[in-house]
Amino acid sequence: MDNATKRQLKKQDQFITLTEHGVDWAKQNTQQAIIIGAAVVVLILLIVGGYTLFNHRSNAAANAFGDAMQTYQAPLASQAPNVPPGIKTFPDAKARASAANTQFVAVADQYGMTQPGKMALYMAGVTYMEEGNNGAAEEALKKVSSSWNGDTAALGKSALAGLYEQMGRNADAEKLLEDLGKGSSSTVPPYFAQLQLGDLYQSEGKTADAKRVWAQVKDRDKDAKGNPGPAGQVASERLNPQPAGPGMAMSQ
Secondary structure, eight states, X not given: OOHHHHHHHHHHHHHHHHHHHHHHHHHHTHHHHHHHHHHHHHHHHHHHHHHHHHHHHHHHHHHHHHHHHHHHTOOBTXXXXXXXXXXXXXXXXXXXXXXXXXXXXXXHXXXXXXXXXXXXXXXXXXXXXXXXXXXXXXXXXXXXXXXSSHHHHHHXXXXXXXXXXXXXXXXXXXXXXXXXXXXXXXXXXXXXXXXXXXXXXXXXXXXXXHHHXXXXXXXXXXXXXXXXXXXXXXXXXHHSOOOOOHXXXXXX
């Protein structure tokens, strides 16, 4: 008999022994066993009921979030002169963002514990930015940035960095991008956060810092065969920009 079989038989013997002890205890403590059994059933019902309710709320939140996204992606009148009847349009991007923002805020308020609710809060921050309501945008995106879900938090930090850059708070933007560059988020991959940081440095005239960051991305973002990854390719282009051709120069 091999060792694996012996371990399995030993586990079975332990299970049988525990079961026998449990039956003996229940015979001697019938009333207490009934009370404990009833409590376990109630707990199971609460868990199952809570899970069912959570699923129901998640589905409702997803539908409401989808409706808000449809508003956010609705065409602008100037860009779609031949829109079919019944398709809602908006006069400009700010008006569209305002309409979508109302929906996103409602979803976040009502379903904040669900993942669609958390994404609605993120989109509320984004649409606040598009409206020019920087204070409300910062408040919403800070909440998203503190999410326990690392991927959701990364989205909030990236958008918040963009907001701070718009507001001229570059030092705050740099801290967020540096943090994202050290992370492992799938929504905001660290190499792309570093590219964004390099671009910010370049816009500030910190050319040496920008090249340093881009060089790090170029050297590190490689596949198993040593070929540059997507971020590495972009970093290489940043470090070695191609001069504009004659046609491009004339068009400018």
